[in-house]
Amino acid sequence: MDEKWRLLDTGLNDAFYNMALDEAIAIARSKNLVPNTLRFFRWSPSAVSIGYFQSMEEEVDIKACDDLGINYVRRRTGGGAVYHDREGELTYSIIVNEDHRLISRDFQETYRTLCSGLVSGLRRLGVPAEFKPINDIVAQGKKISGNAQTRGMNVVHQHGTILRKVNPTLMFKVLKVPSEKIRDKLIRSVEERVTSINTVLGREVSFKELTDALINGFEDSFGIELAPGSITDFEEELAQRLKVEKYASREWNFRR
Amino acid sequence: MGRAEYKVEGGKLIKVQLTAADGKIRRIKITGDFFLHPEEVIEDIENALEGQILDEHELSSLIENVMKNKQAVSLGVSPEDFARCIIMAGEKNG
Numbered sequence: 582m583d584e585k586w587r588l589l590d591t592g593l594n595d596a597f598y599n600m601a602l603d604e605a606i607a608i609a610r611s612k613n614l615v616p617n618t619l620r621f622f623r624w625s626p627s628a629v630s631i632g633y634f635q636s637m638e639e640e641v642d643i644k645a646c647d648d649l650g651i652n653y654v655r656r657r658t659g660g661g662a663v664y665h666d667r668e669g670e671l672t673y674s675i676i677v678n679e680d681h682r683l684i685s686r687d688f689q690e691t692y693r694t695l696c697s698g699l700v701s702g703l704r705r706l707g708v709p710a711e712f713k714p715i716n717d718i719v720a721q722g723k724k725i726s727g728n729a730q731t732r733g734m735n736v737v738h739q740h741g742t743i744l745r746k747v748n749p750t751l752m753f754k755v756l757k758v759p760s761e762k763i764r765d766k767l768i769r770s771v772e773e774r775v776t777s778i779n780t781v782l783g784r785e786v787s788f789k790e791l792t793d794a795l796i797n798g799f800e801d802s803f804g805i806e807l808a809p810g811s812i813t814d815f816e817e818e819l820a821q822r823l824k825v826e827k828y829a830s831r832e833w834n835f836r837r
Numbered sequence: 838m839g840r841a842e843y844k845v846e847g848g849k850l851i852k853v854q855l856t857a858a859d860g861k862i863r864r865i866k867i868t869g870d871f872f873l874h875p876e877e878v879i880e881d882i883e884n885a886l887e888g889q890i891l892d893e894h895e896l897s898s899l900i901e902n903v904m905k906n907k908q909a910v911s912l913g914v915s916p917e918d919f920a921r922c923i924i925m926a927g928e929k930n931g
Binding site: 632633634635636639657658659660661662688689715716729730731732733837 | 848849850852866867868869870871872873874875876879910912913
């Protein structure tokens with residue numbers, strides 16, 4: 582029988598709760614309170630997340646975000662700034678014990694293995710997806726997914742973004758550009774380097790169709806069965822606390 | 838104050854902001870889109886760099902040692918890359 586993992590679809594939430602819940606699940610997993618978990622989620626309002634080592638002031642146009650009602654949050658993982666559009670983007674998280682057969686001591690190898698679930702899911706939709714080291718998935722030579730990983734407490738946590746449709750103009754309203762003069766150039770360069778599922782397939786793919794394909798992809802490539810489950814009280818209470826004390830705090834978000 | 842950015846070929850971006858006096862680092866902040874595990878080690882690296890002479894080779898060894906002691910690993914950047922970007926920022930300090 583296939584090994585069982587918990588499947589969560591937590592739908593639309595704000596950036597601070599989304600990041601807090603990821604950490605809460607990782608902590609719950611480290612205490613053996615929950616099984617290995619795959620979570621899908623979206624962002625409402627739309628948000629920008631920055632990598633652990635990035636500077637909020639340098640990466641994000643705070644005023645533009647405030648004017649547009651867009652959240653900004655620092656992640657617990659490294660990597661770059663990501664614009665999470667409410668309608669254009671799906672995020673997933675994998676929370677798995679570090680001693681699991683899928684996990685290598687080598688981070689690069691583990692990115693490849695964990696991303697294989699996404700690659701398989703995207704191919705089911707007809708997207709010619711391929712893993713591109715260090716931490717990207719590309720289709721037709723353009724980036725369609727970015728991923729980031731952290732480890733601690735004997736748990737591996739990887740989350741990543743899957744672009745359903747892309748909006749470079751809005752992306753560069755909320756992300757800082759070195760100068761106004763090159764904003765248009767950057768927008769064009771994103772159009773050349775980034776793609777989306779809708780663009781590749783030339784049709785509108787719903788979030789439901791996308792998550793269904795990804796679920797199958799993960800089950801198949803990981804050799805697991807994803808059993809729909811729910812968040813435990815422990816995780817929910819911890820997430821609410823981490824949201825207030827960490828992810829919604831100025832101290833965390835502007836620490837670098 | 839000196840600032841520099843260094844994009845590692847096939848890797849990630851490092852940004853360094855520092856103040857230096859008499860050829861030594863006084864304060865330093867390293868940011869960027871790289872990966873370093875455990876993440877908190879970036880603060881150990883920054884603390885270890887303060888007071889150090891701006892010598893690329895020495896800084897690279899120092900960062901490597903801090904990482905070794907903390908059993909840290911990086912992805913998309915190396916101690917040499919950090920050191921290189923620090924020296925670039927040091928040259929712009931004035």
